[in-house]
Amino acid sequence: MKILVSNDDGYLAPGIHALADRLAAIADIVVVAPDSNRSGSSNSLTLDRPLRVMKAANGFYSINGTPSDCVHIALTGMLDERPDLVVSGINQGQNMGDDTLYSGTVAAATEGFLFGIPAIAFSQVDHGWAHIDDAAEVARDFVMRRLDELSRPFLLNVNIPNRPYAELQKIVPTRLGKRHESEPVIKSRDPHGNEIFWIGPVGKAKEASEGTDFHAIDQGWISVTPLQVDLTHPAQLERLKRLLA
Numbered sequence: 001m002k003i004l005v006s007n008d009d010g011y012l013a014p015g016i017h018a019l020a021d022r023l024a025a026i027a028d029i030v031v032v033a034p035d036s037n038r039s040g041s042s043n044s045l046t047l048d049r050p051l052r053v054m055k056a057a058n059g060f061y062s063i064n065g066t067p068s069d070c071v072h073i074a075l076t077g078m079l080d081e082r083p084d085l086v087v088s089g090i091n092q093g094q095n096m097g098d099d100t101l102y103s104g105t106v107a108a109a110t111e112g113f114l115f116g117i118p119a120i121a122f123s124q125v126d127h128g129w130a131h132i133d134d135a136a137e138v139a140r141d142f143v144m145r146r147l148d149e150l151s152r153p154f155l156l157n158v159n160i161p162n163r164p165y166a167e168l169q170k171i172v173p174t175r176l177g178k179r180h181e182s183e184p185v186i187k188s189r190d191p192h193g194n195e196i197f198w199i200g201p202v203g204k205a206k207e208a209s210e211g212t213d214f215h216a217i218d219q220g221w222i223s224v225t226p227l228q229v230d231l232t233h234p235a236q237l238e239r240l241k242r243l244l245a
């Protein structure tokens with residue numbers, strides 16, 4: 001099996017090192033990841049400047065672009081062979097509910113999915129990298145499961161609590177929950193007195209009922225949500241057809 005590994009925290013992040021280390025034991029891997037932290041970059045592609053690929057001493061490739069750039073370039077000319085799977089992460093911090101729209105971690109996996117390749121995004125629920133090696137073991141176990149029984153290509157969003165491996169044995173299928181609005185933007189001043197803004201943290205869970213990713217994580221379980229990309233709202237489309245008839 002050939003696996004393309006990427007992330008949005010950058011090629012130096014502990015999460016991608018732990019993940020690549022575990023996956024290398026079960027597959028041929030190539031790591032292509034952003035050269036800096038590009039969290040929150042969603043599915044953006046860099047179109048206003050050329051991109052360069054650098055090879056690190058450990059064999060990882062880094063690109064001065066977004067997670068989507070990395071997977072896109074890897075699949076459209078950089079790699080000699082098409083991978084069987086794209087794996088992204090392990091992200092520092094949860095990607096649940098509405099986070100999935102902003103996440104560069106999910107975006108890297110989505111880019112593979114859009115090219116018809118099965119893809120999995122892994123995130124650790126809490127920041128700080130506690131138990132990252134345990135999460136990487138979980139990711140390796142998950143990749144080895146019989147995922148071929150899913151329709152292909154699949155796109156899976158996995159969130160893993162920061163716990164020891166022995167406490168990470170329950171994996172549940174979930175749907176995305178929803179969050180409240182983000183915390184208000186933080187206003188400040190730069191050293192020259194000009195007003196500046198920091199985007200605030202995400203909102204707390206709003207739809208966290210049983211069956212959601214938020215609910216599963218609250219129980220201390222691993223959450224797996226199958227994602228799709230079609231944003232069409234079918235019921236609204238029918239209303240719109242009647243409205244415009």
Ligand code: MN
Binds near residue numbers: 009038
């Ligand atoms: Mn990130």
